[in-house]
Amino acid sequence: xxxxxxxxxxxxxxxxxxxxxxxxxxxxxxxxxxxxxxxxxxxxxxxxxxxxxxxxxxxxxxxxxxxxxxxxxxxxxxxxxxxxxxxxxxxxxxxxxxxxxxxxxxxxxxxxxxxxxxxxxxxxxxxxxxxxxxxxxxxxxxxxxxxxxxxxxxxxxxxxxxxxxxxxxxxxxxxxxxxxxxxxxxxxxxxxxxxxxxxxxxxxxxxxxxxxxxxxxxxxxxxxxxxxxxxxxxxxxxxxxxxxxxxxxxxxxxxxxxxxxxx
Amino acid sequence: xxxxxxxxxxxxxxxxxxxxxxxxxxxxxxxxxxxxxxxxxxxxxxxxxxxxxxxxxxxxxxxxxxxxxxxxxxxxxxxxxxxxxxxxxxxxxxxxxxxxxxxxxxxxxxxxxxxxxxxxxxxxxxxxxxxxxxxxxxxxxxxxxxxxxxxxxxxxxxxxxxxxxxxxxxxxxxxxxxxxxxxxxxxxxxxxxxxxxxxxxxxxxxxxxxxxxxxxxxxxxxxxxxxxxxxxxxxxxxxxxxxxxxxxxxxxxxxxxxxxxxx
Numbered sequence: 346x347x348x349x350x351x352x353x354x355x356x357x358x359x360x361x362x363x364x365x366x367x368x369x370x371x372x373x374x375x376x377x378x379x380x381x382x383x384x385x386x387x388x389x390x391x392x393x394x395x396x397x398x399x400x401x402x403x404x405x406x407x408x409x410x411x412x413x414x415x416x417x418x419x420x421x422x423x424x425x426x427x428x429x430x431x432x433x434x435x436x437x438x439x440x441x442x443x444x445x446x447x448x449x450x451x452x453x454x455x456x457x458x459x460x461x462x463x464x465x466x467x468x469x470x471x472x473x474x475x476x477x478x479x480x481x482x483x484x485x486x487x488x489x490x491x492x493x494x495x496x497x498x499x500x501x502x503x504x505x506x507x508x509x510x511x512x513x514x515x516x517x518x519x520x521x522x523x524x525x526x527x528x529x530x531x532x533x534x535x536x537x538x539x540x541x542x543x544x545x546x547x548x549x550x551x552x553x554x555x556x557x558x559x560x561x562x563x564x565x566x567x568x569x570x571x572x573x574x575x576x577x578x579x580x581x582x583x584x585x586x587x588x589x590x591x592x593x594x595x596x597x598x599x600x601x602x603x604x605x606x607x608x
Numbered sequence: 609x610x611x612x613x614x615x616x617x618x619x620x621x622x623x624x625x626x627x628x629x630x631x632x633x634x635x636x637x638x639x640x641x642x643x644x645x646x647x648x649x650x651x652x653x654x655x656x657x658x659x660x661x662x663x664x665x666x667x668x669x670x671x672x673x674x675x676x677x678x679x680x681x682x683x684x685x686x687x688x689x690x691x692x693x694x695x696x697x698x699x700x701x702x703x704x705x706x707x708x709x710x711x712x713x714x715x716x717x718x719x720x721x722x723x724x725x726x727x728x729x730x731x732x733x734x735x736x737x738x739x740x741x742x743x744x745x746x747x748x749x750x751x752x753x754x755x756x757x758x759x760x761x762x763x764x765x766x767x768x769x770x771x772x773x774x775x776x777x778x779x780x781x782x783x784x785x786x787x788x789x790x791x792x793x794x795x796x797x798x799x800x801x802x803x804x805x806x807x808x809x810x811x812x813x814x815x816x817x818x819x820x821x822x823x824x825x826x827x828x829x830x831x832x833x834x835x836x837x838x839x840x841x842x843x844x845x846x847x848x849x850x851x852x853x854x855x856x857x858x859x860x861x862x863x864x865x866x867x868x869x870x871x
Contacts, residue, residue, distance in 0.1 A: 393692055432656045601667065
């Protein structure tokens with residue numbers, strides 16, 4: 346009797362293991378399958394939960410977040426180092442090229458302009474955030490600026506393609522970044538080293554600009570550029586604070602970035 | 609010799625089959641694995657491609673699309689009938705409730721207002737688009753309006769929750785839809801039958817409104833509401849044309865919708 350019970354227990358453990366192995370094999374390399382439950386009882390996996398967090402950041406429904414939710418750090422880390430992230434960014438850039446080719450009647454008088462963000466638009470900060478728990482730790486400005494001052498950020502390849510396309514079409518390229526003035530020479534070195542050169546203006550935040558939010562700073566810059574006679578055909582940025590507010594550009598393109606939020 | 613070659617060929621066919629079975633099992637239930645190749649040679653799967661299309665629709669980088677790309681109809685169909693779609697929408701609604709609870713100092717003078725879209729915000733058109741190749745076919749307005757006139761659209765459950773939350777807080781609920789006036793009674797029946805009642809105003813497009821784009825029509829409505837003294841605390845919509853343009857609401861919430869684009 347005892348032996349039979351042990352055998353049947355062993356059998357059920359074996360079957361349990363087998364079904365776990367099968368379900369893992371069928372589910373494939375999803376990075377999390379822990380179950381959450383929402384208020385209305387809908388059972389959702391951690392993967393669904395983290396994906397909905399990411400999607401709602403991109404939809405600009407989730408704002409002002411300080412850190413990536415701890416339980417989603419693994420998911421977000423996978424995303425920003427995935428092919429999907431590259432393909433998502435590439436598609437955004439392709440749409441900007443389509444717009445440039447079909448909808449921009451450039452006047453070629455030296456006043457046709459395009460604005461780029463720098464971080465996570467031209468240069469990737471993913472190598473930095475990889476060491477910072479992929480956005481799971483609160484921003485440490487000193488450490489981030491130290492990393493930036495090394496000038497080792499790699500280019501986002503698709504953005505470089507767009508940058509060169511702009512140059513070839515005679516657009517004035519204006520770089521508007523929330524990086525602070527003291528990072529100017531490190532930023533220039535970094536940009537040039539990875540292939541960006543030939544911009545018209547590099548605008549960084551001076552002490553006065555630091556007193557206002559980034560969105561206000563960037564709208565002020567646009568106001569000034571328009572005052573100088575520039576037509577801003579478009580902006581590519583990874584933050585809503587780079588593309589929202591008045592005056593607006595004729596079109597804007599938002600690159601994905603679930604790592605941090607700048608307001 | 610011949611027998612050995614046959615055997616080794618059989619063995620390699622067998623190994624090939626085995627590796628196919630294993631790779632399918634490991635890849636799991638992804639709905640497409642056809643390979644595309646981008647201009648810079650990056651190899652991407654159809655799943656990556658369609659996901660990047662969807663993501664860029666939500667980022668508002670892809671605009672004015674007439675149909676869902678044919679090769680992505682299966683992918684988009686899976687998304688809008690998935691748990692992920694429900695969880696994504698639910699998170700958007702939860703963020704609206706958080707905003708309402710933490711950032712809205714309602715004056716409770718009958719002028720605190722909230723705007724809702726109808727289609728794919730309060731009511732789901734997914735059952736209709738299921739029969740229309742999930743956005744893979746060009747819009748047939750006659751057929752869509754015939755379906756709407758039957759008043760059989762189900763509620764989006766999370767939106768109903770938010771709607772009731774608004775009512776409980778004493779907000780004036782204004783429904784602003786691009787549906788045309790002749791659908792008024794069918795729309796009211798449909799809304800009431802699935803649980804929506806107690807709104808302040810249902811604004812549909814009259815003949816004059818049809819002459820302008822939907823975004824202009826909706827900004828005109830907001831202008832008029834503000835003129836009547838309403839404070840528009842927020843908008844929930846599934847189209848950028850519902851939330852963009854001036855005058856703006858204090859906050860906006862965008863629900864996912866990769867099925868069609870209204871400008």
